[in-house]
Amino acid sequence: MANAIISSRRLLSTGSPGVLNGKTGKFRRLAKDILEHRLFYFFLLPGAALLITFHFVPMLELRLAFFEYGLGGIGDFVGFEHFRTAFQGLGFPRAFRNTLLLSSINIVVQMTLTIIISLLLNEVVNARFKKLVQTIIYLPHFLSWIVVASLFILMLSRGGIVNAIIKSLGYDPVYFMASQTWWRPIYLLALAWREVGWGTVIFLAALSGIDPEMYESAKLDGANRLQQMLFITLPHLFPTISIVLIMNLAKVFNLFESVMVMYNPMVYEVADVLQTYVFRIGIQQHRFAYATAVGLFRSVIAFVLVIAANRLTRKMREVY
Amino acid sequence: MSMMSRQQTLFSPRRKLRLEPFSIVNTAFLLLLISIIVIPILKVLVDSFDGMASETVFSLFPRRLTLDGYRHVITRSTIIRPFFVSIGMTLAGLLVSMTVTSLYAYALAQPKLPGKKIFIAMAMITMVFQPGLVPLFIVVRNLGIMNTLLPVILIKAIDAYYMFLMMNFFKTIPASITEAAKIDGCTPWQVFWRIILPLSKPGLAAISLFYMVLFWNQWFEYVIYLPKATDLHNFQVFMRSILIESETQGYDGFVVASQALKNAIVVISIIPVMIVYPFVQKHFVKGINLGAIKG
Numbered sequence A: 001m002a003n004a005i006i007s008s009r010r011l012l013s014t015g016s017p018g019v020l021n022g023k024t025g026k027f028r029r030l031a032k033d034i035l036e037h038r039l040f041y042f043f044l045l046p047g048a049a050l051l052i053t054f055h056f057v058p059m060l061e062l063r064l065a066f067f068e069y070g071l072g073g074i075g076d077f078v079g080f081e082h083f084r085t086a087f088q089g090l091g092f093p094r095a096f097r098n099t100l101l102l103s104s105i106n107i108v109v110q111m112t113l114t115i116i117i118s119l120l121l122n123e124v125v126n127a128r129f130k131k132l133v134q135t136i137i138y139l140p141h142f143l144s145w146i147v148v149a150s151l152f153i154l155m156l157s158r159g160g161i162v163n164a165i166i167k168s169l170g171y172d173p174v175y176f177m178a179s180q181t182w183w184r185p186i187y188l189l190a191l192a193w194r195e196v197g198w199g200t201v202i203f204l205a206a207l208s209g210i211d212p213e214m215y216e217s218a219k220l221d222g223a224n225r226l227q228q229m230l231f232i233t234l235p236h237l238f239p240t241i242s243i244v245l246i247m248n249l250a251k252v253f254n255l256f257e258s259v260m261v262m263y264n265p266m267v268y269e270v271a272d273v274l275q276t277y278v279f280r281i282g283i284q285q286h287r288f289a290y291a292t293a294v295g296l297f298r299s300v301i302a303f304v305l306v307i308a309a310n311r312l313t314r315k316m317r318e319v320y
Numbered sequence B: 001m002s003m004m005s006r007q008q009t010l011f012s013p014r015r016k017l018r019l020e021p022f023s024i025v026n027t028a029f030l031l032l033l034i035s036i037i038v039i040p041i042l043k044v045l046v047d048s049f050d051g052m053a054s055e056t057v058f059s060l061f062p063r064r065l066t067l068d069g070y071r072h073v074i075t076r077s078t079i080i081r082p083f084f085v086s087i088g089m090t091l092a093g094l095l096v097s098m099t100v101t102s103l104y105a106y107a108l109a110q111p112k113l114p115g116k117k118i119f120i121a122m123a124m125i126t127m128v129f130q131p132g133l134v135p136l137f138i139v140v141r142n143l144g145i146m147n148t149l150l151p152v153i154l155i156k157a158i159d160a161y162y163m164f165l166m167m168n169f170f171k172t173i174p175a176s177i178t179e180a181a182k183i184d185g186c187t188p189w190q191v192f193w194r195i196i197l198p199l200s201k202p203g204l205a206a207i208s209l210f211y212m213v214l215f216w217n218q219w220f221e222y223v224i225y226l227p228k229a230t231d232l233h234n235f236q237v238f239m240r241s242i243l244i245e246s247e248t249q250g251y252d253g254f255v256v257a258s259q260a261l262k263n264a265i266v267v268i269s270i271i272p273v274m275i276v277y278p279f280v281q282k283h284f285v286k287g288i289n290l291g292a293i294k295g
Helices: A002-015 A019-036 A038-066 A081-088 A091-122 A127-142 A145-156 A161-168 A183-208 A212-220 A225-250 A257-262 A265-271 A274-284 A288-319 B002-011 B021-047 B068-075 B077-108 B116-128 B133-142 B150-154 B160-172 B175-183 B188-199 B201-217 B220-225 B235-248 B259-294
Strands: A067-070 A073-077
Touching: A019 A038, A038 A067, A038 A073, A038 A081, A038 A288, A038 B077, A038 B116, A038 B133, A038 B150, A038 B188, A067 A288, A081 A091, A081 A288, A091 A127, A091 A183, A091 A225, A091 A265, A091 A274, A091 B021, A127 A183, A127 B021, A127 B201, A127 B259, A145 A161, A145 A183, A145 A257, A145 B021, A145 B201, A145 B235, A145 B259, A183 A225, A183 A257, A183 A265, A183 B021, A212 A225, A225 A288, A257 A274, A257 B235, A274 A288, A274 B133, A288 B116, A288 B133, B021 B259, B068 B077, B068 B259, B077 B116, B077 B150, B077 B160, B077 B188, B077 B201, B077 B235, B077 B259, B116 B160, B133 B220, B150 B220, B160 B201, B175 B188, B188 B201, B201 B259, B220 B235, B235 B259
Parallel strands: none
Antiparallel strands: A067 A073
16 A cells, blocks of 8 residues: 555656656655654654663763863863873883784684684584584683683683693693783683684684585595585685685784783783773773773774774675 | 475485495594684683692592582672673673564664664674773763773673574564554554564574573673772672683782682583573574575
């Protein structure tokens, strides 16, 4: 019914000679469309209100990065003063360095492990075993960072099993979580433990799209399983690999919770990342303006990375 | 449906099962992988029943079986209270977030909604640009909801990524079904409640799991937004103070925890996730793939 009315109105408006008439017809149609969809605007209301309150209003507060902030609220405009302070200080460059270093090693380690595991999992013929492995390796992703950190700390603490082994071999116990040498490897291990299994989801989805006939014909040509894996499966994964890589690069500046639960003042030198730095300076020491500036710097870089990554993946999709 | 048949052909063995060296090595590797994941969890489970004070030996069974750890959890109000906060907040969070997200997603799944682009853009922006910790903190403070449970739920109530996934589920439902329902006299609300939601069950189940885990695992929001309302802190925050802060920062916890108790706390925090996980696990991979392909 409604469609019939709209289409007849469209006929009328396109049929009328005056531009003005066409325009009012357009507005009428829009008004009618809006009226017809009125219920859906109520559907959008709660979500939109939350997005505005907790996302777009905070964006307005970013102006703090360019002002003094004291007891009386926002003070004088200081331009880029806070950014200069950040770059000349010690805490910010250190956090910046650690963020880059930990993220990039993490990306390399995780991507490699994820791809290897996906390829091997794809070769499993027994569907039940495959399902079992998948079920187990996806699980850690659903455990909180607190649980993951607890699991590692329980094993690595002074009375933990790892130190028990070290002691039984006649060496001194190691305080892993407080050691500047050990903290990074352990942190990266914990990250990999939680996320590598989950990372295979997207690769396995890509692998399921490969035409089985390819393998059949390769087999006829005498290719063994390793050759099939290297020359059929892996090349088919390249688009996915590059897209996942770019997406991971875009997330370089997002390290946060995982560090929060595992670091401590003893290892700030090797562990402090931008987000944890902002948390300490801003929320704990109440230097709102300065912390906002550092946070803004982080957000802008992250934003540029995400946008660049999007452009790149779109180009990639065109190429493949 | 076509997705299903594709999966089926995928799982049918495309090569004959033979004991090649490759399969043996492969299976061994995957078994190793499984044990790397399972052993730390299993160890915590075993140790939670272990009456011996030290953690020094790895055994598959408790050396001296004790239920002290669990008994302490149940009898000490300082421990059981955060647990119930977690349960309540997870249920509340799930209810609020699923309602808000599904309504938003369903509205955006309407092909001819005027102004749709604005609402899509709003959600997209949240994925690419985060204003950061401090501005959000200031807003929460200005709203006067510090030290209440409101920010904990409201900030996380609509996740753009899950919303778009859900929108894609809704879009896969053929328009002919909703049209037919409309002709039969269903109001748009009835269409949503009686037809769309039941048809999107796998997707909704998957996203419910994600939200459930998100709210169950939440801790940071409690630390930042409820600094003075420690009696409202959830189980994760409690676990952090007992297991992590006491270990890494010399924090003097208000409970001097035995090893069994510490391990029991970790086990209890994992249990709810473990209970729901198998039910929804079968949905989510399919759901995610579908969402990814359609998106």
